[in-house]
Amino acid sequence: MTTESTMGDGAPGRTPGRPRSERAEQAIIEATIDLLAEESGVAGVTIEAVAARAGVGKTTIYRRWPNKEALIVGALATLKGPLPEPPGRSVREDLLVLGEALAAERHAKHGRCFFNVLGGAEKHPELYARYRQDVIEPRREVMRRVLRRGVERGELRPDLDVEVVMTLLVGPFAMRGPREALAPGFVESAVDTLLRGIARSGG
Template identity: 70%
Template sequence: MTETTTERRAGRPRSERAERAIVEATLDLLAAESGVAGVTIEAVASRAGVGKATIYRRWPNKEALIVHALATVKAPLPEPSGGSVREDLLELALAMGAERKRKYAKCFWNVVGSAEKHPTLYARYRQDVIEPRRDVIRAVLARGVRGGELRADLDLEVGVTMLVGSLSTRVPGEALPDGYAETVVDTLIRGIGAPGS
């Protein structure tokens, strides 16, 4: 995690237990019906059993706190093993599919759904959490183009969006059906694979 992601402030040594309680409180509030609107520093402090000053020593504002909390549960995608493009995309698709079963899957939908009301939060979430993950997929597709496995004219952004979109548009928190990730990757490869490959 970079210093910019967390925007930590100098002060007393951190209490890991307090930090964990703050993050969990933030995620619990974010996953609730009111979503982003329900996350306030006061509500987080009350739920975590800490003072507001404890939160402000670690994060300068609500947006920084939410992005940090989301980053703790949406880990970077694994570095693919470097086999074929299909193998690497499947590895990534399965990793993304496994995340859907996590307790806080709804948090991400609530942030995306409130992008219009909270554009700064969404932009920061996209920059700090989402784009590094998309970079991993982009790199696999770029390698596929260079190696002749994928079409030379492939628009990498379209390829990334096709993979991510097909895995993320299903009901939040619901596990993907068996074989779904394989079907998505195979369908994608049929469309973007190099002719004759």
């Protein structure tokens, strides 16, 4: 375990490589993800537990995140970052870009983190609301733009329910276990199956 003597506040013996503050932040993020993935989930993530596992002082954490909720959301944001902005040449190409990005995010430990947050939404409503606002909504907005652009161009049905379609797009990836490998061509098959239902007739 990394100790406070190597990267805590005012600690001597700085090692080569990334700046001490950057190493400390990475250790804090990793410790938060590890704790969040464990059986106790959100309840097991405390500033004290994160500090102990990361080998830093609590003040090092509080300088970066004001509270536990902000720390958890910050950690989750490193696992589920912004979706790439699709090129916009066609709906199919854009959906394939998004599908490949969703497929690339699959990871066993990461899946447990998100499951624990979603499963604890009732007990931790403020955390879940912040997670949706800061992490999920920006990603959903990328999907909305793709679908709305498709409607405007006449590629997709004019009566399209964008919110429903986003759920259908994410569902095939979210419903599979993190350890369950996606078959070759899965993304293309999922996108084409979706398009058969939402494409404008004759478009």
